[in-house]
Amino acid sequence: SIGAGVIIEEPDGRVWLTAPTNKFGGYEATWPKGTVEDGLSLQASAIKEAFEETGLQIRITGFVGDYERTTSVARMYRAVRVGGTPVSMGWESQAVHLCPRGDLYDLLNGWADHPVAEAIGAGPAPKKPEQPKPNWSSGKLF
DSSP states (O other), rough: OOOEEEEEEOTSOOOOEEEEEGGGGSSSSOOEEEOOOOOHHHHHHHHHHHHHHHHEEEEEEEEEEEEEEESEEEEEEEEEEEEEOOOGGTHHHHEEEEGGGGGGGHHHHHGGGGGHHHHTTTTOOOOOOOOOOOGGGGGGEE
């Protein structure tokens, strides 16, 4: 599927993240984003998702890139807040974070979010830990 999302930037360089309700999708915190609905452009979808997930009204200011997610490809935009308040966030979010770029990797637990953080100047993404490989030589599976 195709998704769209935004990095909402404050004048001081901090950015907004959403904490999905019940850690939906395994995310503790992530960028506001979602699947593009029929009839909406990518930008309109990103603006809609930002409001639903953060309560913030935004204006798109630029393009970051297209990123492979676990089940989709998401087009990510840069944006600024022009109104709204996190009090207006919808049920999909249980919290909204305003995060300094240098702390993004501490909050973004989804590896698919790290290339976006790197692209907006959060520094090099940490290396993804390698999954342990099964030891077939022992002849035992467990």
